[in-house]
Amino acid sequence: MTSEAKLSWQPGKRxxxxxxxxxxxxxxxxxxxxxxxxxxxxxxxxxRHATSRAACMSCHDSGGVRPQPAGHTKADQCFQCHAQPRGWGK
Ligand code: HEC
Ligand code: HEC
Incomplete structure (x- = not known):
């Protein structure tokens, strides 16, 4: 009977x-x-009316307004990271 008691699991410190x-x-x-x-x-x-990467980048390339910082991703899906304007695409 004592061996059976040892089988039951008791959580230790580890x-x-x-x-x-x-x-x-x-x-x-x-x-x-x-x-x-x-x-x-x-x-x-x-x-709200910019619907392509090319449109975004016409303003935000390295020589534009608020350029993407150095080392910024080259990914196309801007809205995956930057929250989309509420009335976008309408
Ligand atoms: C006609 C030029 C133009 C186009 C096209 C444009 N932007 Fe902008 N964008 C600006 C200007 C100017 C600002 C800064 C003024 C402001 O905060 O409203 C800005 C600000 C931003 C900001 C915020 C920067 C900050 O400091 O808060 C993000 C993010 C951004 N744009 C992403 C995009 C994305 C994504 C697209 C394409 C869907 C896009 N922009 C298209 C001109 C443009
Ligand atoms: C993988 C995530 C990701 C994607 C996709 C992405 N960005 Fe960014 N972007 C960031 C991060 C992180 C920053 C750093 C500044 C910040 O905190 O927003 C940034 C910064 C910017 C800024 C500068 C904002 C400022 O205030 O100076 C602009 C403009 C911008 N992104 C535009 C774009 C556009 C346009 C696209 C699509 C072609 C795009 N981003 C796609 C993550 C992303």
């Missing part, structure tokens, strides 16, 4: 540490996805 780390990682992942940290696209007439 198990609790492991669980604490897992919980911390999950918390960070959830917080990290809940908020956009990139600047939103202004909700003005210009930005």
């Amino acid at each position: 198990d609790l540490l492991f669980l604490a780390i897992v919980a911390a990682v999950i918390t960070l992942l959830v917080l990290g996805t809940s908020e956009r940290t990139t600047k939103a696209v202004p909700d003005d007439d210009t930005h």
